[in-house]
Amino acid sequence: MKVTLSSGPDAYALYLPSSGIMAIDTGRKQLVSEPSIGLVGDMSRFDRLVLHEDRSHIGIAFEKSAMIRELSELLDAPAAGDIDFADTVDLATANGSRITALANLIWNCLDVSDEHQPSSTFVEHLLQAMMIALLETVPNNYSTRLAKPTSPAIPKRLKRAIEYMHANISLPISIADIAEAAGTSVRALQTAFQQFKGTTPLNYLRTIRLEGVRKTLLDPANSVSVAEVARSWGFSHMGRFAALYQQSYGEMPSNAAKLRRGGK
Known part of the structure; x- marks a missing residue:
């Protein structure tokens, strides 16, 4: 299935596959997610999604303002400009495994009936932890500054x-x-x-x-x-x-x- 996007939301997205293949066209290149390879991207740049048969992914979107705010907290300084992530995440690495585990925890907290859902504060903290994990472990244009000792x-x-x-x-x-x-x-x-x-x-x-x-x-x-x-x-x-x-x-x-x- 191919889905054309006229204009994506002003957000960053993380896609983690459990089976099958998904591709994202950004105009400049095509990003491909398959087992053991996750994707991180700026949704406002997405042109088209290509969903292959028997595909299963977890997708989490973060408003740009929230991600920039978290980045500013880590830098202890205002962040100038958008974040350009390296697009793919190797889920076979230690950092990739942690991101996968955290994504599954977030999904398991949300994919339950209303009476068993945790508090919004708990979920908010999990999402904040995921933003920090992505900023600190997925290469991006702020990685050098983030790597400097506090x-x-x-x-x-x-x-x-x-x-x-x-x-x-x-x-x-x-x-x-x-x-x-x-x-x-x-x-x-x-x-x-x-x-x-x-x-x-x-x-x-x-x-x-x-x-x-x-x-x-x-x-x-x-x-x-x-x-x-x-x-x-x-x-x-x-x-x-x-x-x-x-x-x-x-x-x-x-x-x-x-x-x-x-x-x-």
Whole structure:
């Protein structure tokens, strides 16, 4: 059977054969999938599918935006341009076997009745794992950059998040706001803070706010009230602020103000 495509979707596709042959015409060349050879391609470039008799394949498609987002996470930098995969995957290799096993797991999770289907979060993580596997093991135009060792320095997205916190310290800030400003996902931001700072983004924000308040309260040049200082550092609820301050420094914020006045 031959299927002509007028315009393919804006997605990347993985095809893994269990039997038979399938070919894809891209205009430039023909990609052929047969037992032990999988295909990875840009579906927007597909012109025609040729499906041979008794063919059986697992096909998984990934939106380009999702694949590019995953690539950017791995690079810790924006990805410029589309991904050009090497088209074929040797499923007889160790990497190919892992890709096949993961594809079968994804299929087995989806090819069940509704009552036995796993959560959407579980499936999403499996698909994310497959995107990472393809990016890291199938040769592509970003392979050289992906192969470079990860720098032990603080990631750029974490630096951007911290800079955003300091620049907007007096404003109400949510973790979604921080992630958007840093150009990453909430989950990736939480992982970065845990790995490099040993805490959560919001706990880190709270800490720098408390440190700012204490430094200001102890500054002999400061003449404003405790409440005004707290508000200037992003605390709107005075009772909660006082409790957090006492928990962190073992005294009420008013004591710091008294100490400052006594030092004049």
